[in-house]
């Protein structure tokens with residue numbers, strides 16, 4: 183592929199995402215850079231799964247916001263992806279592709295696992311928000327938790343996670359040597375990302391108390407006032423968890439497979 187084609191494809195992806203309001207301006211710029219890296223280092227086959235992930239997840243986010251309008255107050259981010267979310271979701275898969283280029287090794291399956299983990303996490307959150315009933319805390323499954331809180335899980339959310347993981351893992355079948363079994367491992371380790379994400383979310387992620395309205399939130403500012411840290415660490419934000427859990431899933435995949 184020529185450099186001009188690569189820049190053309192990257193630009194097209196970004197303009198379409200911006201037009202449909204899937205990405206903020208900073209998110210569009212970050213996506214452009216990511217698309218460049220993926221195309222230059224890996225080629226077009228690295229674009230299909232991440233494009234499918236971004237498009238399907240953005241559509242899911244838009245739908246879930248209709249069902250769950252107060253999600254925005256509790257969660258840190260809205261449905262339009264900014265550069266931090268793009269880096270959180272695409273940065274680690276991008277790094278895998280770059281290291282594959284530098285070390286001259288085949289990293290397609292590893293790339294898919296890291297992306298499947300990000301997709302599983304996003305889908306389980308969104309589908310949990312739309313269809314989830316009676317979420318419980320992952321560390322104490324006998325305790326109910328407010329819908330939309332990090333660390334909360336439901337079987338509906340978990341089903342969404344498996345579907346999300348599959349939506350990325352299925353691209354492994356485009357390779358000659360791949361089988362249903364090897365794809366299933368990618369689905370499984372991608373789904374592990376959701377569990378890790380919920381677990382980290384329930385244990386060390388920062389949780390705050392708003393003095394004005396009394397709500398618990400992941401936001402540092404609520405009701406225009408600074409909130410109080412009541413649990414976890416302030417630097418472990420949702421974006422940090424979103425980087426950590428796919429990284430851990432990928433590491434486990436390398437160790438086990």
Ligand SMILES: [Zn+2]
Nearest residue numbers: 392395404405
């Ligand atoms: Zn408040």
